Amino acid sequence: MRQDNFEMESEENDPRALMRLAKEGDSRAFKKLYRLYFTPIFRYVYFRVKTKEIAEDLTQEVFLKVYRSLAVFKAAKASPLAYFFTVARNTVIDYWKKKKDVLTDDLESLKIADKAKNPAEITDIKIAGEITQKAIKKLTEEQQEVIVMKFISDLPNKEIANLLSKTEEAVRQIQCRALKALRQELKELNDYL
C-alpha cells in the first residue's frame, strides 16, 4: 500500500523508466523524479537536521548530486528510490561532519497541515507533533533511521533493508524494537507534561 505512493502505475511515471530517460539526457524525466521524490527525501532529511531551511537546502543538494551522478546509476543494482535515499543519507552525514554539531532538543515548530479546524486543535496537534518528534530523537541512531524511513518517508521494508545493508527480517525487528522504545519515550514525555 505504502510503496504505491512511489511506484506509479503508468509507464511514463515509472521511476526506473524515468531514471533511464534522465540518463539519456531527458530533463523532463528528471523533473518528474523531482516531483516524485522531493517530499519523502525532504521529510527524511528534516528529521536528521535542525531546521526546515537546512532540510530544503540539503534536499536540493541531494537532487544535484543524483543529477550529476546519473551516468553511474545502474538500475539492475538499485532502485531509483534506494539510490536517492543513499545519496540523502550520505548528504546528511557530510552535513554533520562539516558542522561537527550535535542534535539538540530545540525543536522547530512544525508546519501544520491545513486539516486542523480551530486554533485550539492546531495547538494540540502541534504539541503532539513536537512530542512525537522529541521521542523519536531519543531513540538510537539505527532505530531513528528505520522509523523515519518506514513511517515518515514511507519506504518499503525491502528498500530499507537495501539501504542499511540488512535483511528484511532484521529491519522488521528493529522497527518493532523502535516502536516499543518510542512508546516508552512518549509515555515518559506525556507524564512529564
Next chain:
Amino acid sequence: MNADEIKKLYKAMSEALELKEKGEQLSEILNLFSEYREELEAMFKDVEALAFLKESIKPTEGIFEKIVANEEISRLLREDEAKHFSLFQSIELFSQLLTAKKVYVGIAVIVLIFGISGFYYRQLQEEIISPVAEKKESEKLAINNLTDNNLTPKNSVVLKTEETVSFKEMESDLTDEINSLSVDLDDLEEFGNDDSFENLETIL
C-alpha cells in the same frame, strides 16, 4: 517479559503491521492477535501519530519551482536539453535521408557516379591524345625536311614519319647506285679502248 515472550511480541507486531499495510481492518488484526491486544493498540496509536507527524512536515510552498529556477540546476537542464536536441536532430536528419528522402539519396548517388566516371574518362582521354600530338609534331618536322631538300611539294600534308624515313634511305641508296654505275661505265669505256680485245676478236 522474558526474552522468548519479547520475541513472540515482536513477531506479532511485525505481522500486524504487515496486515495493516495490506489494508486489513484494525479490529480484525486485534482479534487475530488478541493476547497482544493492549500492546498492538498502543503500537497502532503511535503509528497513527507518526503518520500525522509525516503529513505535517511539508516543504515550503513553491520550493520545487525555486529549486528548478536555481542557477546551477537550470544551467545543467538547459545544457542537457540542448545536447539532447542536437543529437536527436542529427539522428532524425539521418533517418530522413535514409527513409523518407530516398529519391534525393538516389539522385545524389547517380550524380556522384557520373562525376567519378567523367573524371576517369577525362583522365583516359588525356592518355590517348598525348601520343597523337607527338606524332603530329614529328609529321611537321618531316614535311619541313622534305621541302628543304626539294623532295616533296611544299603543300604536302599526307606524309607520315615512317615514309619520310624511307625517302631518306631511298635517296641515299640511289646516290650510292648512281655512283657505282658511274664507276662501271668508266670501266666499260676502259675495256672498249683496250687493244687486246681487238686482237682476240681477230684470232676468233
